[in-house]
Amino acid sequence: MAIEANQIVSIEYEVRDGEAVVDSNVGGSPLVFMFGKGQIIPGLETGIVNMAIGEKGDVLVKAEDAYGTHNPDAKQEVPKDQFAGIDLEVGMTLYGQGEDGGTVQVVVKEIGEETVIIDFNHPLAGKDLMFTVTVNNVRDASAEEAMTGIPAENQQDDECCGTGGGTGCGCN
Structure with missing residues (x-):
């Protein structure tokens, strides 16, 4: 029986780029999402639509x-002073706020005396991925x-940590 739009799906996965494992939740908390809402990458959603529980x-x-x-054009040169307080390294991933208010992920490609070149491509852009x-x-x-x-x-429990809910809520 096919998974239908708006159903809640829980999966365990390992993703590889070639032989290298780039992400996994095996043995940890499952990934839980609403099917058909674009909450996971489209190819994975399409690939599991006909899978059954336990498969x-x-x-x-x-x-x-x-x-x-x-x-290759998704790079930008920005003034180095925009990264004040950050110990920059080539290859590091940074997160910021885009023009639309959403989160933007960039990778530091080059560090010059006055400027930094950042890449807006997702680190896995251009790569075919194998999910188990x-x-x-x-x-x-x-x-x-x-x-x-x-x-x-x-969902976040808004009444938990803010009211002294204690360690049972994941609060320390």
Whole structure:
């Protein structure tokens, strides 16, 4: 039975770029998302649509269905003083705020005397990825989940840490 739009899906995965493992949640918390809402890369979503609970399989995701093709023009030279207080290193990943208010990820490519060249391509852009995926659970969304698009497992408990909820809430 195919996974349907707006269902809540829980998966365990390992992703490889060639032989190198670049990300994994195996043995940790599952990735929980609402299917059909663009919360995971499109090629992975397409690759698991016909998987059943408990099924494990390999899903090859082409670059264009993962993090896109590499754009050689997606680099920018910016004044070094914009990185005051950061111990810059070539290859490090930085996060900032884009013009639309969303989070932007960049990689430091070159560090000059006065300027820094950053690359806006995702580090995995242009790469075909092999996912080994196990579908842990598929369930219908609650009314609240359907309205917000956020699975209950991913929701923040606003009443927890702010009111002295203690260590049971993940607060220290």
